[in-house]
Amino acid sequence: MSIQILSPRITVVKPWISLAVKEKLIHGFFFLNGILSVIVLLGIFALLVFTSIPAFQEINVGSFLFGLEWNPTSYVKEQYGIIPMLVSTFMVTLGALVIAVPLGIGTAAYLSDVASPRVREIAKPIVEILAGIPSVVIGFLGIVLVGPILAKVFGTHNGLNALNGSVLLAVMALPTIVSISEDAISNVPKSYDQASLALGASKWQTVIKVKIPAALSGIIAACMLGMGRAVGETMTVLMATGCAPAMPESFLGPVRTLTSSIAIELGEVAYNTTHYYALFALGLVLFIMTFLVNMTSDIILHKYEKVNR
Amino acid sequence: MRKTLSVMAVAFGLLWASSAQAGQGMLQIKGSDTLINLVQKLAESFMEENPGEYIAVTGGGSGTGIAALMNGKCDIANASRLMKAKEVAQASDQGINAKRVVIAMDGLSVITNPNNPIAQLTIDQIGQIFRGEVTNWSEVGGDNVSITLYGRQSNSGTFVFFRDAVLKGDYSQKMNRMNGNAQIVEGVKQDISSIGYVGVGYVKDATGLTILRVAANANGDYASPLNSDDVKSGKYPISRPLNQYINGSPTGAVKKFLEYELGYTGQKVVEEEGFFPIPAEYEEFNTKAGL
Structure with missing residues (x-):
């Protein structure tokens, strides 16, 4: 039936809907597209909340949030404390940012202000290609390359530790930070440079004191996106950090992040058990964490924009 | 159309x-x-x-x-x-x-780094090590080196079998949870302080590893998982x-x-x-x- 309606002869003779209605339909179509991501987000949030709730029929909320041991498949007694995993996630992410942010901003400043146009044209795409390397490959490098190097440098028996994860995540976050920061610095109006240089500032002073501050909103956004990547990354940390569930003791000891715990245990968990629901509760915690990161970055951005005006 | x-x-x-x-x-x-x-x-x-x-x-x-x-x-x-x-x-x-x-x-094999002088352990000792009660090689007659544990993740049958048959208790929370047998083998090869467990099929031709001889108790005979008669007869105590x-x-x-x-x-x-x-x-x- 619908094929006949689409036939041009009929449409010419008698439009099947008026132009105004058509306009409305198209409007509605784009509106639907626009709110689709909102619906998906709310849907995921609702799913996480409703699948998490049954977990707390058996687990005490306090012992979940503040417990120091996670062992749902224990031989003796199941434990559902998330603190070691929160600390692990925090350590690995923080480590990655400490490495990636200075390096990323430095690279971005180099690409935008120091490098010749030819170098920039070659170097920037190469940095961006780095983002396309699958996380398993990076994790593998962590096992066979970064780990042994770290073990030698720090004199530990092995390199399966938080520092290894941080280094790898820094590599993964770098392309985002470099690429977006470089755009932000390049977009600072030429008049800023010229004014600064005219006042007698050196090129270094101009970049550090004028251009980077002027591009700060973009740079912060870049770092937040990089951080989001680090918090949510799974495979790399799963392979390279040892994944011992004990409370982390130092950057040179093994850690087990929220994401790797979910990835390890969701594959084998029996449906509709406390353990199953507890993993969704972990997902909810992770969701709230990334949500807070994004919201904070948004608030910082807006504040900064106001001051800047 | x-x-x-x-x-x-x-x-x-x-x-x-x-x-x-x-x-x-x-x-x-x-x-x-x-x-x-x-x-x-x-x-x-x-x-x-x-x-x-x-x-x-x-x-x-x-x-x-x-x-x-x-x-x-x-x-x-x-x-x-x-x-x-x-x-x-x-x-x-x-x-x-x-x-x-x-x-x-399968003769579930307990493996260590070849630079570790230990060549045999009893089931009890292995249990103590993996439960985290023994944390230094000197406590079982080896060098003064802290022990690093390499085990599988909880979705592994080997993880469960080894726990139920050897440990009869929980693994140390400090055990590294590796993503497969091959990763344990790689980890143990690189780490002088290591001990791990894998199916015998993964170590039969492997070099750069010590495959420990294991005895059921301190007076018992030590047997190797590479000996098929010992695995079949149960003289090697962790066969499955x-x-x-x-x-x-x-x-x-x-x-x-x-x-x-x-x-x-x-x-x-x-x-x-x-x-x-x-x-x-x-x-x-x-x-x-x-x-």
């Missing part, structure tokens, strides 16, 4: 039909990482001898395979441990009548059957493949892969399961 649509419809129809057919003809096997190499080899030689039969073998751990069998996502689940009573009950709730077949024997679980009595392609695995050629492949053929008691067991 109409023509394009009809062509598209036909194309989609064909695609649908062909994909449905592929899904039906393909035997899906999933589970234990200890068994994956062995079953892949078995599947390859089976397909060579039986053109037209297709088998897909994937890993993920015994727990993952058993979960897949319960959810109807695979035909055969590889398991290096037994199904738990809870899992059997859950399966029957889903209408799955899980049946066990033993396809090979490697299993496959199926839904109900075997029929069709499942039966054909299982018979191949248990037959002369299949058991030859088992030996080539470093595991051991099934002893008489399990042959009987399999016969009762309908094979």
Whole structure:
């Protein structure tokens, strides 16, 4: 039936809907597209909340949030404390940012202000290609390359530790930070440079004191996106950090992040058990964490924009 | 317009039909990482001898395979441990009548770095080490080096078997949870303080490792998992059957493949892969399961 309606002869003779209605339909179509991501987000949030709730029929909320041991498949007694995993996630992410942010901003400043146009044209795409390397490959490098190097440098028996994860995540976050920061610095109006240089500032002073501050909103956004990547990354940390569930003791000891715990245990968990629901509760915690990161970055951005005006 | 649509419809129809057919003809096997190499080899030689039969073998751990069998996502689940009573009950709730077949024997091997002078341990000592009660090699007669534990993740049948048979308690929370047998082997090779456990098929030809001799108690004889007689007779104390679980009595392609695995050629492949053929008691067991 619908094929006949689409036939041009009929449409010419008698439009099947008026132009105004058509306009409305198209409007509605784009509106639907626009709110689709909102619906998906709310849907995921609702799913996480409703699948998490049954977990707390058996687990005490306090012992979940503040417990120091996670062992749902224990031989003796199941434990559902998330603190070691929160600390692990925090350590690995923080480590990655400490490495990636200075390096990323430095690279971005180099690409935008120091490098010749030819170098920039070659170097920037190469940095961006780095983002396309699958996380398993990076994790593998962590096992066979970064780990042994770290073990030698720090004199530990092995390199399966938080520092290894941080280094790898820094590599993964770098392309985002470099690429977006470089755009932000390049977009600072030429008049800023010229004014600064005219006042007698050196090129270094101009970049550090004028251009980077002027591009700060973009740079912060870049770092937040990089951080989001680090918090949510799974495979790399799963392979390279040892994944011992004990409370982390130092950057040179093994850690087990929220994401790797979910990835390890969701594959084998029996449906509709406390353990199953507890993993969704972990997902909810992770969701709230990334949500807070994004919201904070948004608030910082807006504040900064106001001051800047 | 109409023509394009009809062509598209036909194309989609064909695609649908062909994909449905592929899904039906393909035997899906999933589970234990200890068994994956062995079953892949078995599947390859089976397909060579039986053109037209297709088998897909994937890993993920015994727990993952058993979960897949319960959810109807695979035909055969590889398991290096037994199904738990809870899992059997859950399966029957889903209408799955899980049946066990033993396809090979494994001497679960405890491995250390070759630079570590320790060559043998008792079951008790291994238990103490992995429970985290003994944390320095000097406590079991070795050098003054702290111990680093390498174990599997909780979806591994080897993780569960080793815990229930050797530790009889929880693993130390400090044990590194590695993502597969091969990663444990790699980790132990690089780390002088290491101790780990893997299926014997993973260490048979491996270099750069010490495969510990293990005794049931301090007065007992130490035996190596590489000695097939000791594994079969149980003198090597951590030997275990490697299993496959199926839904109900075997029929069709499942039966054909299982018979191949248990037959002369299949058991030859088992030996080539470093595991051991099934002893008489399990042959009987399999016969009762309908094979």
